[in-house]
Amino acid sequence: MxxxxxxxxxxxxxxxxxxxxxxxxxxxxxxxxxxxxxxxxxxxxxxxxxxxxxxxxxxxxxxxxxxxxxxxxxxxxxxxxxxxxxxxxxxxxxxxxxxxxxxxxxxxxxxxxxxxxxxxxxxxxxxxxxxxxxxxxxxxxxxxxxxxxxxxxxxxxxxxxxxxxxxxxxxxxxxxxxxxxxxxxxxxxxxxxxxxxxxxxxxxxxxxxxxxxxxxxxxxxxxxxxxxxxxxxxxxxxxxxxxxxxxxxxxxxxxxxKSTDLYHGLSLGKNGDTLRIERRKIENTINDAQILASIAYVNGLSPQWSAYPDWEIEEARRLLMISQAHDIDECEGFCGDIGKVYLETAKSLATPIVERYMDMFSKNVDGTSQLCVFNPLPWKRKGYVRVEGTDQIVAVEDVPALGVFALDEQNGSCRIEAWETEEGIKVLWHGAQWTVQPNGIVRTESNGKVYELNELICEGYEVVPLSKPTLKRILPDLIDVRTSVKVGPYECRQSFRFGELNDYLEIETEIEVIEKPKPGYAGALMVRMDLKEELKELVYDYPFGVERGIPNLKHYRYYPKGDWMTSEKFFEDVVNHFASLRFVQLRCDDANMLFLHSGNQGFVRNGSELYAVLYLYDPWDGENFAKSVRTRYGIALNVECDPLRMAQEFNRPMIAKKAQGRVGSKSFQPFEIVGEIQLSAIYVEGNSLIVRIWNPKEEQIFASMEPKFDFVKVEEINLLGEVLEEVSTQITLKPMEIKTLRFHLPARVEKGLDEYRYVWSEYQKRE
Incomplete structure (x- = not known):
C-alpha cells in the first residue's frame, strides 16, 4: 500500500x-x-x-x-x-x-x-x-x-x-x-x-x-x-x-x-541605507500630514476647499508602499533606484500638506507668542527645531503632548563652553568634559571611567585624520564640531552636535566612497561601541515592540561573482547579526550606551562589543552602488531615560513656524493624554477620527485620551474597521497590545452655495 x-x-x-x-x-x-x-x-x-x-x-x-x-x-x-x-x-x-x-x-x-x-x-x-x-x-x-x-x-x-x-x-x-x-x-x-x-x-x-x-x-x-x-x-x-x-x-x-531568533538574510547597510532612511523621513511626513489635518478637521478648520486631504494622503501612502517592496529594497541597484523615484513623488504630495496646515495654524495661534510649534508625539518634550522658511534653529521647552501650540523660543538654560586644544575640541556638556579628537573619536569620563565613542571601523584600515576639528556655535546652548577622516575606501565628514536640551550626542556623517569597497561585511564601514566590561544585555526595538537579549545566531550571505542570474556565488559567514527599528542599547552592570539611528538598521555583536553598519557594498547591485551618502545617528552614555521615547524623538522632529495670528487660541490639542502610550496613527475616515495606539511594555497599562472636541461615541475596531465593542476614553492596554479606536464625530453642517449661484449664472450670460 x-x-x-x-x-x-x-x-x-x-x-x-x-x-x-x-x-x-x-x-x-x-x-x-x-x-x-x-x-x-x-x-x-x-x-x-x-x-x-x-x-x-x-x-x-x-x-x-x-x-x-x-x-x-x-x-x-x-x-x-x-x-x-x-x-x-x-x-x-x-x-x-x-x-x-x-x-x-x-x-x-x-x-x-x-x-x-x-x-x-x-x-x-x-x-x-x-x-x-x-x-x-x-x-x-x-x-x-x-x-x-x-x-x-x-x-x-x-x-x-x-x-x-x-x-x-x-x-x-x-x-x-x-x-x-x-x-x-x-x-x-x-x-x-x-x-x-x-x-x-x-x-x-x-x-x-x-x-x-x-x-x-x-x-x-x-x-x-x-x-x-x-x-x-x-x-x-x-x-x-x-x-x-x-x-x-x-x-x-x-x-x-524573539526578533533575533530568526535571521533576515539581508545586506543591511548597503548603499548607506539611503533608501530606508528616506522612506522613514517620508513616512513621518505623511503621518505628520495626517495628524495636522485631523486636528484641523475636529476644530472645523481647513486650508483647502475640501475638509480633509484624503486623496493626497492616500496616494502618498500608496507610493511610499511601492518604495517598500522587497525587490526595490533588496535589488536596489539592479532595479535602477526606482524606489527613490516613487519616494520623491510621495514626498511631493505629503510635504505641501504639512506646509499649508502649518501656515494655517500659524495664523490661528496667539500672535503674541513667537512660534507656532507642532509636536507629533503623545508626550511633553523639549529640543531644537528649525523654523520653516528660514535657516534659524531655536530651542523650545515644555512643548505639550500631541498638538499645535503657541510658544516662545528659549535662550538656553545653560551655555555650553567649548575650546580648541592640541588633543581636539573640548566641550563641557552635561557636567562632563568631552573631547572630539581629529580621528573622530569622542572621549569622555563618566562614573569614574573613560569611554571612547564613535570609533569608525573598516577591517584592515586605520583611521586617518584629514583636517583639524573645527568649532561653530549655533546657540548659546548648542554647538557644532566638525571632523574629516579617511577610513580605507571611505572619506567621512562628521558633524557632532552638543545641545543642552538633548540627552544624546547627535552625529551627522557624509560618506564619500572613493573606491569600490570589499564586498559584504568584510569591507563595511561601521561604528564600534564598547563599554569595556561584560555585556549583560542588549535592548532593541522592532515594529510595535521592544525586547531584551543577546543575539547569538550564525548564518551566511551569498553574493554573485558576476552576472546575478548566471554566475556562480560566493559565501560570507555572518555571526550575531540582527536588525533594530530605531535604537539599540548596550547594558552592563555599571554602564549603558544608547545608539539611536534614522535608518541604519544593521548591527553585529562581537563578544561585548557592538558594531553599527553605516555602509557596505553589495555585489548584487553590480556597479550601480551609491558613491555618496549621508546618515545621522545619536549616542547617549549612562542615561536613565526610556530608550524608545528617545528614539521616537530622534526620528520625529517638531515643526515650527513664526506665529502670525492675532490674540487668540494658544493651542490646538486634540486630546488630553495621560499614560505611557505610543501612537501609530491619527487620521480621518468618513466623519470619524481613527486613533491607533500601542503599549510598548510587558505589563498592562492604564491611560486616558480625553478629547478636546465634540464626539458621539468611541468604538474599538479591528484593522479592517469592524466594531469589536463600544468603549470609553479610559483605556486599558494589555501587555504589548495594539488597539484602534474610532471616535464618531457629530454630523457636519456644510454651508450651501445656492445663494452664490448667480455669480456663475450671471457671468456665463455675458455677451
Whole structure:
C-alpha cells in the first residue's frame, strides 16, 4: 500500500519592478502557467502583491477572471496579499498596518473574499505580527521563506504545523519550516523525494514556485509536472491547499520567537541605507500630514476647499508602499533606484500638506507668542527645531503632548563652553568634559571611567585624520564640531552636535566612497561601541515592540561573482547579526550606551562589543552602488531615560513656524493624554477620527485620551474597521497590545452655495 503524501504549492510573482526581466506580461504569464497545473488536478495558493492583482484585473481581465474562478472553486487560495510585499521589520508601525489593510481590501474588492493564509516569499517576520494578522482576519501563517537574493534563517521543525505565539500572547496557527518545504527548482523536489521515500508516515510537502513559461526562466509548469508524476508513482498523491494542512494535522506545539531568533538574510547597510532612511523621513511626513489635518478637521478648520486631504494622503501612502517592496529594497541597484523615484513623488504630495496646515495654524495661534510649534508625539518634550522658511534653529521647552501650540523660543538654560586644544575640541556638556579628537573619536569620563565613542571601523584600515576639528556655535546652548577622516575606501565628514536640551550626542556623517569597497561585511564601514566590561544585555526595538537579549545566531550571505542570474556565488559567514527599528542599547552592570539611528538598521555583536553598519557594498547591485551618502545617528552614555521615547524623538522632529495670528487660541490639542502610550496613527475616515495606539511594555497599562472636541461615541475596531465593542476614553492596554479606536464625530453642517449661484449664472450670460 502506498504512503499518502499531501502536496501543495504557492506561486509567487509581483507587479513591482516586473519589467526588469520579463516585461508587462509577467503576471498574466505566471497566472496562466499556474492554471496549467490546476487543470491537472493540483491545488495551491497564489502570492502576488495586491497592487499586482489590481494590475492583472485591469490589464488582463480575462486571465484575472480565470484566476478568480479558481479561487471561487477552492482550487487556489490567496496567500498573504500585502499591498507591495515589503520586509516588515524594516518599516515603521503604521506602514505595516497599511500594507495589510490596503492588501486585504484589494483582495475583497477584486476576488470577493478575504485572504486567510499569510505566506510571503521573502522574510516576513517580527514578534508582533500574529496580533496584526488576527486583527485583519488571517487564520494561518507560514514560516517557509525563500532564499533568493537574501538568505533567511528560520528554525526547522519535525511537525508540519504549530501555534505561533506573538509578543502580546496572540496565537495564530502556522505551517512550520520542515525538510518537506521545497524550493522552486525541480532538482530540489527530486532530492526531497529521495530523502523521504522510505519514511513510514503521512507526508506534507509544500513547494514554492515562481512560474513563468519562458526560456528566460527556470521554473516552468512543464518541469514541475515531470517531478510530480514521479510523486504520483511512488505515493498516494493528494493535492490540497496550504491552509488545509492545519485542519488535517492540527497544531499542538506553541512556539514563541524573539526578533533575533530568526535571521533576515539581508545586506543591511548597503548603499548607506539611503533608501530606508528616506522612506522613514517620508513616512513621518505623511503621518505628520495626517495628524495636522485631523486636528484641523475636529476644530472645523481647513486650508483647502475640501475638509480633509484624503486623496493626497492616500496616494502618498500608496507610493511610499511601492518604495517598500522587497525587490526595490533588496535589488536596489539592479532595479535602477526606482524606489527613490516613487519616494520623491510621495514626498511631493505629503510635504505641501504639512506646509499649508502649518501656515494655517500659524495664523490661528496667539500672535503674541513667537512660534507656532507642532509636536507629533503623545508626550511633553523639549529640543531644537528649525523654523520653516528660514535657516534659524531655536530651542523650545515644555512643548505639550500631541498638538499645535503657541510658544516662545528659549535662550538656553545653560551655555555650553567649548575650546580648541592640541588633543581636539573640548566641550563641557552635561557636567562632563568631552573631547572630539581629529580621528573622530569622542572621549569622555563618566562614573569614574573613560569611554571612547564613535570609533569608525573598516577591517584592515586605520583611521586617518584629514583636517583639524573645527568649532561653530549655533546657540548659546548648542554647538557644532566638525571632523574629516579617511577610513580605507571611505572619506567621512562628521558633524557632532552638543545641545543642552538633548540627552544624546547627535552625529551627522557624509560618506564619500572613493573606491569600490570589499564586498559584504568584510569591507563595511561601521561604528564600534564598547563599554569595556561584560555585556549583560542588549535592548532593541522592532515594529510595535521592544525586547531584551543577546543575539547569538550564525548564518551566511551569498553574493554573485558576476552576472546575478548566471554566475556562480560566493559565501560570507555572518555571526550575531540582527536588525533594530530605531535604537539599540548596550547594558552592563555599571554602564549603558544608547545608539539611536534614522535608518541604519544593521548591527553585529562581537563578544561585548557592538558594531553599527553605516555602509557596505553589495555585489548584487553590480556597479550601480551609491558613491555618496549621508546618515545621522545619536549616542547617549549612562542615561536613565526610556530608550524608545528617545528614539521616537530622534526620528520625529517638531515643526515650527513664526506665529502670525492675532490674540487668540494658544493651542490646538486634540486630546488630553495621560499614560505611557505610543501612537501609530491619527487620521480621518468618513466623519470619524481613527486613533491607533500601542503599549510598548510587558505589563498592562492604564491611560486616558480625553478629547478636546465634540464626539458621539468611541468604538474599538479591528484593522479592517469592524466594531469589536463600544468603549470609553479610559483605556486599558494589555501587555504589548495594539488597539484602534474610532471616535464618531457629530454630523457636519456644510454651508450651501445656492445663494452664490448667480455669480456663475450671471457671468456665463455675458455677451
Amino acid at each position: 502506498k504512503k499518502k503524501i499531501f502536496y501543495t504549492f504557492g506561486n509567487h510573482m509581483h507587479w513591482i519592478d516586473m519589467e526588469w526581466m520579463w516585461g508587462i506580461g509577467t503576471l498574466e504569464n505566471s497566472t496562466k502557467d499556474m492554471l496549467k497545473l490546476v487543470q491537472k488536478g493540483l491545488k495551491g495558493a497564489i502570492n502576488f502583491d495586491a497592487i499586482g492583482y489590481e494590475y492583472l484585473a485591469f490589464k488582463h481581465p480575462d486571465t484575472f477572471e480565470r484566476l478568480k474562478e479558481a479561487v471561487r472553486q477552492g482550487k487556489i487560495e490567496i496567500a498573504a496579499g500585502t499591498y507591495t510585499q515589503p520586509y516588515p521589520h524594516l518599516i515603521d508601525e503604521e506602514s505595516n498596518v497599511q500594507q495589510i489593510i490596503f492588501g486585504v481590501r484589494v483582495c475583497e474588492r477584486l476576488f470577493g473574499v478575504r485572504p486567510k493564509l499569510f505566506w510571503e516569499e521573502e522574510f516576513y517576520f517580527f514578534p508582533q505580527l500574529p496580533q496584526l494578522l488576527l486583527q485583519a482576519g488571517y487564520e494561518v501563517y507560514c514560516f517557509f521563506f525563500q532564499e533568493t537574493w537574501h538568505t533567511p534563517s528560520v528554525p526547522k521543525f519535525e511537525e508540519p504545523t504549530l501555534f505561533w505565539e506573538g509578543a502580546d500572547g496572540s496565537k495564530i496557527r502556522a505551517l512550520s519550516f520542515t525538510d518537506l518545504c521545497v524550493h522552486q527548482w525541480p532538482e530540489d523536489l527530486e532530492r526531497t523525494i529521495s530523502k523521504h521515500v522510505e519514511k513510514n508516515e503521512e507526508l506534507f510537502l509544500i513547494q514554492w514556485l515562481e512560474l513563468m513559461d519562458s526560456p528566460k526562466w527556470m521554473c516552468r509548469s512543464e518541469l514541475i509536472e515531470k517531478e510530480l508524476e514521479r510523486l504520483r508513482q511512488i505515493f498516494e498523491f493528494q493535492p490540497i491547499r496550504p491552509s488545509e494542512i492545519v485542519d488535517l494535522r492540527k497544531p499542538e506545539r506553541i512556539v514563541r520567537f
